[in-house]
Amino acid sequence: MTKIKRVHFVGIGGSGVSGVEKLTKEMGYQVTGCDLETGGHDIKHIKGVDLVVVSPALFYQNSKHPEILEAQKKGILMTWQKFLGTILLKNKKLICIAGTHGKSTTTAMVGKLLIDNGFDPIVVLGAKVPEWDGNSRNGRGKYAVVEADEFNNNFLHYHPDIAIINNIEFDHPDFFKNEKEVYKKSCGRKNINYRKR
DSSP: OOOOOEEEEESTTSHHHHHHHHHHHHTTOEEEEEBTTTBOOOGGGGTTOSEEEEOTHHHHHOTTOHHHHHHHHHTOEEEHHHHIIIIITTTSEEEEEESSSOHHHHHHHHHHHHHHTTOOOEEEEEEEEGGGTEEEEOOOSSEEEEEOOOGGGGGGGOOOSEEEEOOOOOOOTTTOSSHHHHHHHHHTOSSOOOOOO
8 A cells, every 4th residue: 555645534423433533634644534414425535545444334334335335446445443553553552442331431531541641642432522622632642542342343453552341241233143252253262261250
């Protein structure tokens, strides 16, 4: 892939995409975006862009999405989680928060602790924080704090130095068949010893 300068976000109104879009713009990239409510979807939107970033949810909602199909054809499509984990945060010490309940709250708390102690982290989460004017915060420090969602195995795009797991229980039934599968996919192993506690 060529050097990325121009990034187009599809589904820009989503809670995850909007935070990454805000961060991308603050990091100096040229950014465009659309969703059904702001401009609709059209392959003209991706003309001249280096990368098209989407929410994985769009793959489930519309298998014939015009911008996604065109970006796939051009080889410039990436989920926002992969873009965040492999490009925007590749040189950061990464703290990831996963688990069924409390990810956003815990992510905001960890971010606030680092800010208050002078570490100036990047923070990305799925809820808006008024103090940061949105659901992400750009920082110049060595740390990044990310809410790592299990759906679609999105969190496997991150390689954390520190992982905080709030809890593990059955969630995202549209992706995981049962609780056992949550454990297997979360650990990335086929032969995990699973025991319900």
